Every structure is written in structure tokens, then in C-alpha cells.
Amino acid sequence: EVQLVQSGAEVKKPGESLKLSCKGSGYTFSNHWIVWVRQMPGKGLEWMGIIYPGDSDTRYSPSFQGQVTMSADKSISTAFLRWSSLEASDSAIYYCARSLSEGAAGYWRGVDVWGQGTTVTVSS
Amino acid sequence: QSVLTQPPSVSGAPGQRVTISCTGSRFSIGAGYDVHWYQQLAGAAPKLLIYGNTNRPSGVPDRFSGSKSGTSASLAITGLLAEDEADYYCQSYDSRMTDWFFGGGTRLTVL
Numbered sequence: 001e002v003q004l005v006q007s008g009a010e011v012k013k014p015g016e017s018l019k020l021s022c023k024g025s026g027y028t029f030s031n032h033w034i035v036w037v038r039q040m041p042g043k044g045l046e047w048m049g050i051i052y053p054g055d056s057d058t059r060y061s062p063s064f065q066g067q068v069t070m071s072a073d074k075s076i077s078t079a080f081l082r083w084s085s086l087e088a089s090d091s092a093i094y095y096c097a098r099s100l101s102e103g104a105a106g107y108w109r110g111v112d113v114w115g116q117g118t119t120v121t122v123s124s
Numbered sequence: 125q126s127v128l129t130q131p132p133s134v135s136g137a138p139g140q141r142v143t144i145s146c147t148g149s150r151f152s153i154g155a156g157y158d159v160h161w162y163q164q165l166a167g168a169a170p171k172l173l174i175y176g177n178t179n180r181p182s183g184v185p186d187r188f189s190g191s192k193s194g195t196s197a198s199l200a201i202t203g204l205l206a207e208d209e210a211d212y213y214c215q216s217y218d219s220r221m222t223d224w225f226f227g228g229g230t231r232l233t234v235l
Contacts, residue, residue: 044226
């Protein structure tokens with residue numbers, strides 16, 4: 001079964017750092033793009049950026065450029081999303097998702113497998 | 125103003141047909157970029173419903189269909205079921221913003 005399993009819920013204070021994980025299984029992790037999506041409480045989906053684990057080609061949405069860092073370790077089939085200094089406004093559910101298709105074409109094809117989401121709460 | 129505009133809500137009775145629109149621009153849908161649709165049930169992760177404007181992944185019932193014309197796309201759901209009650213999102217690329225975007229989402233209520 002193809003699946004993405006995300007790390008557990010986090011409660012942090014403003015200014016703290018955080019690293020979320022997204023582990024893929026059941027497919028060749030290196031060959032599919034991984035997308036990160038934010039959903040703030042009661043709001044819609046926001047595209048944060050995308051990374052290709054095969055060569056770590058990473059493209060950030062301008063809204064998130066400089067705010068987060070995406071990375072991937074293909075040896076352990078895991079993608080990461082990191083903050084160096086959290087703000088209360090970072091409180092949200094974060095989803096990772098896999099591109100439908102492999103390789104370069106996958107960038108354009110939508111995402112078909114989603115992680116269960118990680119809830120991040122930032123509060124003093 | 126959103127890059128992709130969806131109606132905030134639609135509703136229909138069981139068995140009826142509803143459509144959800146997704147309006148973009150000449151830089152997004154009108155430029156030929158594909159539209160993808162997702163369903164998000166309450167408290168769950170989104171699920172891919174339609175990719176590449178009209179294609180259904182395996183396992184998605186043929187009650188769901190997608191279309192695209194000009195700068196807009198639509199998701200149609202026929203034979204509405206109570207289980208279709210969810211939020212629906214379109215997604216496309218915008219060449220002016222050089223980024224992917226989701227529409228604001230449409231909440232479907234089955235009366």
C-alpha cells in the first residue's frame with residue numbers, strides 16, 4: 001500500500017524551532033515530488049512548496065519562501081519541513097502529499113496520496 | 125482577490141446534480157494549465173478527485189466529472205449522496221505568479 005505517514009502533533013512556544021517529517025512507503029520515494037500544504041484553522045488549503053527527493057530540487061511558494069525549509073532524505077524515504085523560529089500564526093495543520101506521476105511530469109499532475117496531517121500549535 | 129475563485133457554498137438534494145465552478149485567468153486556466161480537484165471530508169486529509177481537468181483516479185466514482193473551458197473549470201457531481209457532503213478545492217498553476225494555487229474551497233451541503 002502506498003502511504004505517507006506524518007509525525008505527531010506538536011505544541012510549541014513562539015521562537016522555538018520545529019521539524020516535521022513525512023515518511024513514504026510502498027513506492028519509490030525518490031521518483032515522486034512531495035508537496036507541503038498548510039491549512040489554518042477553519043480555512044482552505046495553501047500550497048507551501050514542493051521538493052523532488054531524487055535530487056532535492058525545491059520550489060517554494062513566495063508566501064513561504066524564507067519562512068520554512070523543505071528537505072528530503074531519500075535513503076530513509078522521508079521529507080521534512082522545518083521552522084527555525086515559530087510564530088503563533090504558524091498554528092495550522094500541515095499536510096504532505098505525493099505527486100501522481102513520477103519524474104518531471106509529476107510536477108504538473110496533481111497529488112494523489114496525502115499524509116494524515118500534523119497539527120502544530122504555537123502558543124505562549 | 126484569489127487567483128482561483130470558487131463559490132463558498134453549494135447545496136443539493138440527494139440524487140440531484142450540482143456543479144462547482146473554478147474561475148481563473150489567462151495566466152492560469154486560460155493559459156492551458158491543468159486543473160485538479162480535491163475532496164476534503166470533515167476532519168480528514170484531502171483526496172484527489174479529478175486530475176488533468178477530466179481524469180478520475182481509480183476508485184473515484186463516475187458520478188464525479190471535470191470539465192474546462194476558457195478561463196474556468198467545473199466539477200460536476202451527479203446522483204448526490206449524503207457522503208458527498210464535504211469541502212471541494214480546485215488547483216491550478218499561475219504563470220504570472222509562477223506558483224501553484226488552490227481555490228478558496230466550496231462547501232457542499234446535501235440537503
